Amino acid sequence: MVSQIVKEENQYQAAFRQLQQRTTASDVAWFGRLRESAMDRFEQLGFPSVKEEEWKYTNVAPITKLTFDPALPAIDVDSLATSTELARFGYPEAQTSQLVFVNGALRSNLSSLAGVPAGVVAIDLVEAIADAKYGELIREQLARSADYNANAFTALNTACVSSGAFILIRKGTELESPLHLNFVSDPSAPNSVSFPRVLIISEENSRATVIESYAGTNDAAYFTNAVVEIVLKDGARLEHYKVQRESVEAYHVATTSADLGPNSSYDSTTINFGARLSRHDIHVKMAHEGAECWVDGLYVVSSDQHTDTHSVIDHQQPHCTSHQLYKGILDGKSRAVFNGKIFVRHGAQKTDAMQTNKNLLLSDEARVDTKPQLEILADDVKCAHGAAVGQLEEDELFYLETRGIHPELAKNLLTYGFAEEVIGKIKVDSIREQLDEAVLNRINARLEA
Amino acid sequence: MSTAENLVSQEYKYGFVTDIESDTIPRGLSEDTVRLIAAKKNEPEWMLEFRLKAYRHWLTMTEPKHWPNLTYPEINYQDMIYYSAPKQKALKASMDEVDPELLKTFEKLGIPLTEQKQLAGVAVDAVFDSVSVATTYKEKLKKHGVIFCSFSEAIREYPDLIRKYLGSVVPTNDNFFAALNSAVFSDGSFCFIPKGVRCPMELSTYFRINNSESGQFERTLIVAEEGSYVSYLEGCTAPKFDKNQLHAAVVELIALDDAQIKYSTVQNWYAGDEEGRGGIYNFVTKRGKCAGRNSKISWTQVETGSAITWKYPSCILLGDNSIGEFYSVALTNHAQQADTGTKMIHLGKNTRSTIISKGIAAGKSNNSYRGLVKVMPKAENSRNYTQCDSMLIGSNSGANTFPYIEVMNNSSAVEHEASTSKISEEQLFYLQQRGISQEDAVSLIINGFCKDVFLQLPMEFAVEAQRLLGMKLEGSVG
Numbered sequence: 010m011v012s013q014i015v016k017e018e019n020q021y022q023a024a025f026r027q028l029q030q031r032t033t034a035s036d037v038a039w040f041g042r043l044r045e046s047a048m049d050r051f052e053q054l055g056f057p058s059v060k061e062e063e064w065k066y067t068n069v070a071p072i073t074k075l076t077f078d079p080a081l082p083a084i085d086v087d088s089l090a091t092s093t094e095l096a097r098f099g100y101p102e103a104q105t106s107q108l109v110f111v112n113g114a115l116r117s118n119l120s121s122l123a124g125v126p127a128g129v130v131a132i133d134l135v136e137a138i139a140d141a142k143y144g145e146l147i148r149e150q151l152a153r154s155a156d157y158n159a160n161a162f163t164a165l166n167t168a169c170v171s172s173g174a175f176i177l178i179r180k181g182t183e184l185e186s187p188l189h190l191n192f193v194s195d196p197s198a199p200n201s202v203s204f205p206r207v208l209i210i211s212e213e214n215s216r217a218t219v220i221e222s223y224a225g226t227n228d229a230a231y232f233t234n235a236v237v238e239i240v241l242k243d244g245a246r247l248e249h250y251k252v253q254r255e256s257v258e259a260y261h262v263a264t265t266s267a268d269l270g271p272n273s274s275y276d277s278t279t280i281n282f283g284a285r286l287s288r289h290d291i292h293v294k295m296a297h298e299g300a301e302c303w304v305d306g307l308y309v310v311s312s313d314q315h316t317d318t319h320s321v322i323d324h325q326q327p328h329c330t331s332h333q334l335y336k337g338i339l340d341g342k343s344r345a346v347f348n349g350k351i352f353v354r355h356g357a358q359k360t361d362a363m364q365t366n367k368n369l370l371l372s373d374e375a376r377v378d379t380k381p382q383l384e385i386l387a388d389d390v391k392c393a394h395g396a397a398v399g400q401l402e403e404d405e406l407f408y409l410e411t412r413g414i415h416p417e418l419a420k421n422l423l424t425y426g427f428a429e430e431v432i433g434k435i436k437v438d439s440i441r442e443q444l445d446e447a448v449l450n451r452i453n454a455r456l457e458a
Numbered sequence: 459m460s461t462a463e464n465l466v467s468q469e470y471k472y473g474f475v476t477d478i479e480s481d482t483i484p485r486g487l488s489e490d491t492v493r494l495i496a497a498k499k500n501e502p503e504w505m506l507e508f509r510l511k512a513y514r515h516w517l518t519m520t521e522p523k524h525w526p527n528l529t530y531p532e533i534n535y536q537d538m539i540y541y542s543a544p545k546q547k548a549l550k551a552s553m554d555e556v557d558p559e560l561l562k563t564f565e566k567l568g569i570p571l572t573e574q575k576q577l578a579g580v581a582v583d584a585v586f587d588s589v590s591v592a593t594t595y596k597e598k599l600k601k602h603g604v605i606f607c608s609f610s611e612a613i614r615e616y617p618d619l620i621r622k623y624l625g626s627v628v629p630t631n632d633n634f635f636a637a638l639n640s641a642v643f644s645d646g647s648f649c650f651i652p653k654g655v656r657c658p659m660e661l662s663t664y665f666r667i668n669n670s671e672s673g674q675f676e677r678t679l680i681v682a683e684e685g686s687y688v689s690y691l692e693g694c695t696a697p698k699f700d701k702n703q704l705h706a707a708v709v710e711l712i713a714l715d716d717a718q719i720k721y722s723t724v725q726n727w728y729a730g731d732e733e734g735r736g737g738i739y740n741f742v743t744k745r746g747k748c749a750g751r752n753s754k755i756s757w758t759q760v761e762t763g764s765a766i767t768w769k770y771p772s773c774i775l776l777g778d779n780s781i782g783e784f785y786s787v788a789l790t791n792h793a794q795q796a797d798t799g800t801k802m803i804h805l806g807k808n809t810r811s812t813i814i815s816k817g818i819a820a821g822k823s824n825n826s827y828r829g830l831v832k833v834m835p836k837a838e839n840s841r842n843y844t845q846c847d848s849m850l851i852g853s854n855s856g857a858n859t860f861p862y863i864e865v866m867n868n869s870s871a872v873e874h875e876a877s878t879s880k881i882s883e884e885q886l887f888y889l890q891q892r893g894i895s896q897e898d899a900v901s902l903i904i905n906g907f908c909k910d911v912f913l914q915l916p917m918e919f920a921v922e923a924q925r926l927l928g929m930k931l932e933g934s935v936g
Contacts, residue, residue, distance in 0.1 A: 356853070358853070372868055373869070374835075375868060376864070376865065377863070378865075379874075380861060380863065381859075382861070383848075383858060383878060384858045385850065385858065387853055388850035388852060388853045389880060392877065393876065393877040394874075395874060395876070396874040397873045397874070398863060398871065
């Protein structure tokens, strides 16, 4: 086992060396050093084991065991994915404002930015690093919020950044249509791995909606290791939807890290449907007064899927508000983990933090491990959390049955209603419709089976 | 709340030292120490084996320093006295033979050991440093078939029962402190309620540490046979010393079919001074096993003392329809630290558990709730309800909640709620404009906050607990 992991790391190291030589951005000295240092850190950390508290309920051995071949963007290989095939991963609202990534690499020929206003920069991250206009700004922000010292997967991603997105929303710019970052894995070779990387900087008083989606073109096993960093300046507003619909054989490990400026607002909704094993670390830092965030999510898993959410909401300054609602529906032998930390630091008075995690178990073999945590070091605060694991309410079922609704249908209605609390808040119609359909399909499949 | 930070506790009332000659073994811990303790107590061979097994395992274990939310300097296990007994006549046939100095000490603590003076209806086992000095009402209890005596006596008189149940809930290798206790425990209480007997009086143990150099390691074992009932109380105090002392106890409860055990603790060990000098390290393993169908174990604790509390009274709900309960008030002030909570392990069908935890943190103290609710696949139709509320007094204190919830079947329901708040100014204002003094108002609000837990305590203890809480926070808030 040990030798297995070592071998695996060597494989990543080899890919890393290859990458260092190939990409032009390595010419930028600081970027090369950053990657070197992240690789060193990854080598020190190794993949986490269940002995570590943060990974207690999620065993990443399948990821370390599989011989993944880093799907580094080979410049000359045009993937099978054509724009028609990709259409099913797009959203109509974002037809003229989407960046398409195949195996982590930005494909400008498949992307369209016609509908994006002038105050928005949306380009390849590595190209932006090499660009004098943005180089300094990126240097300031990249890998600052998502700390690679503590998390091996973040370190691995940082070491292997070879493409990705740099999004800059300039002062006062308001985006009407959502910006879609469409990550598609097209595993032409089995066991490929991709490293999506995104840096979003929302300048003062800007307003935008960003959709981040993950999907696979076929049911092969592949590994997505993503890191998204978000910086909100004074008064900026960002709505962020993450829709994870990877193939059922895929492995998805992602970190989202947001730094909230004064009076900014960050509204995030994470939907986890796909992947055999998915892990999402979301970290919201409120280091300035008056910030507000919503960190919501829904996970719907069945058969032998495993999904894990680790969230940290860090109240460092007074007068910040956070809301969190995570719901889960589990069927088959699936497992879900929710670990939500709320920190209220010394002096962060008048904090208002609310956290809820609710889980619905549809099968006898499903398992939930939930751990909502509060760490509070200020006295004039309002903090509450709640967690529940259970089934549909007997009374509600009974009520529907008295109205002549078939018991099975009544169950479906209530399950659908359970998910709707999260789905209903999504403001992009096509995402909501897509998720509604997906939830109904899952439920119907159950009814037929 | 402008003067909210003005926290001054009343002087610790039980901080006196009893001047008594004691039989003390040299410092340090080795296999010889373990053998010496066993020899001092004239223990049978099987008991020594139990101790040595625990000791050898303890050597391989590491202190749980990383996961609890506690910080303290390294404990030197070699710089401690593992056995210290007050010198007195060899065998005490009646109370008249107990050293008057000891009787005086307990009287001063409010625990008269002479039966005439006692609150009727409470039998007391008094433990002074390492040994039990007196047990009251033994004869009366015996008439009902109830065995209540010191652990040493139980090993001599009821070896079969001890061999059967000792270590059956907390095995010797359970955790670092339990292993240490199993190796060096010196005394404690044993109580056995036979089939169908409802124990006619409350049983209690009063723990007193007197020697500044010694740790206290005692064990309590309570066995409730089919259909029996017992209510058990535990109280503790210690003198004021600048040095920290270790108290590592183990409590095991076993409830067979239809039996009920109610275990209440008012813990008031010396908590150290305002700067955090001195005080007891209270590292205790308490666990109950609902072994039989329809059995019930209920833990109630009021934790106000100790420099550090590390304690998780737990229930293993093995029998179908069994019930586990945990009611806790933990108050920390000054530099105190508490990491306390419970574990409810649901194994049997239709098992139910309730957790109510109230944490109050004042001064620069740190108060954490840590709990586990685990519902195993076979524990169908199980229920858990957890509520943990924290109250912060002053901006330098900390309150944390670490609940672990693991559910492995779909017919069970688990709910967890937690909130953090402070004494609201509106509440204070309302009470004050009704003519209630600020201090009384604060005490009223805090007692209201803890009411759910105090209601579970036997009457005498509830009164004691309310008084204690008021005293601890006196002049503090407001």
